[in-house]
Amino acid sequence: MTSSAPLLVDSHCHLDRLDLTSHGGSLDAALAAARERGVGHFLCIGVSADNARTVRELADRYPDVDCSVGIHPLDVAPEGAPTLEWLLSELNHPRVVAIGETGLDYHYEPETAEIQKASFALHLEAATITGKPVIVHTRAAQADTLALLREAALPQGGVLHCFTEDWPMAKAALDLGFYISLSGIVTFRNAEALREVARQVPADRLLVETDSPYLAPIPYRGKPNLPQYVYEVAAFLADLRGEAFEAFATQTTANFRRLFPLARA
Numbered sequence: 574m575t576s577s578a579p580l581l582v583d584s585h586c587h588l589d590r591l592d593l594t595s596h597g598g599s600l601d602a603a604l605a606a607a608r609e610r611g612v613g614h615f616l617c618i619g620v621s622a623d624n625a626r627t628v629r630e631l632a633d634r635y636p637d638v639d640c641s642v643g644i645h646p647l648d649v650a651p652e653g654a655p656t657l658e659w660l661l662s663e664l665n666h667p668r669v670v671a672i673g674e675t676g677l678d679y680h681y682e683p684e685t686a687e688i689q690k691a692s693f694a695l696h697l698e699a700a701t702i703t704g705k706p707v708i709v710h711t712r713a714a715q716a717d718t719l720a721l722l723r724e725a726a727l728p729q730g731g732v733l734h735c736f737t738e739d740w741p742m743a744k745a746a747l748d749l750g751f752y753i754s755l756s757g758i759v760t761f762r763n764a765e766a767l768r769e770v771a772r773q774v775p776a777d778r779l780l781v782e783t784d785s786p787y788l789a790p791i792p793y794r795g796k797p798n799l800p801q802y803v804y805e806v807a808a809f810l811a812d813l814r815g816e817a818f819e820a821f822a823t824q825t826t827a828n829f830r831r832l833f834p835l836a837r838a
């Protein structure tokens with residue numbers, strides 16, 4: 574890669590969960606392979622109290638990795654619900670540049686809606702206190718997600734990551750100052766409705782991510798996903814939107830820096 578090449582950011586990856594078989598078990602090698610493809614920064618996402626320390630250690634180890642801390646909606650257990658005190662102490666770490674992932678998932682666990690909402694509200698309270706942006710996972714929970722985001726009215730906003738909802742949901746989130754992040758799902762054969770959303774998101778509000786190790790883009794669908802494949806996601810989206818790849822990469826990286834000002838991207 575030349576120094577003038579546009580830099581991509583993988584705005585959402587789970588570096589502590591990657592299947593590293595294709596890189597000889599080495600995270601160093603997996604990150605090097607991504608850098609070779611122009612990926613200049615990685616946001617490693619916290620999902621539980623258990624992995625908060627791990628993602629912080631990764632951010633401390635690699636200068637091009639930052640992290641977030643939070644409890645995934647599908648990881649919230651009544652006995653494991655975070656406290657505001659815990660969240661704030663985690664967010665105090667300088668490499669924790671965002672809160673999440675948090676949010677609501679009624680597709681997989683409608684029965685835990687109430688504790689998911691309580692946890693999401695707590696994360697939003699921490700976002701209000703710290704001013705850090707929030708990373709939101711939302712699935713089949715549009716009304717409640719938007720109601721809680723409206724109530725929080727965060728000036729710094731955040732992102733709806735791995736977006737798979739419809740345009741009215743995207744539009745409502747954009748109106749609240751949120752960004753929309755797209756993953757490899759947009760490349761899937763049956764994702765035409767999502768591609769229609771992807772064509773409409775304003776250029777200055779779009780992010781790209783892998784959500785690795787999940788949901789590898791075509792042509793790697795079904796294989797372990799890796800941060801290097803954010804190149805495939807970005808190339809696909811640039812083509813879909815009729816934008817030059819270089820301009821698309823430059824724009825989405827600028828968007829990332831604007832949303833996550835504490836990141837070292």
Ligand SMILES: [Zn+2]
Pocket residue numbers: 585587618674784
């Ligand atoms: Zn995730």
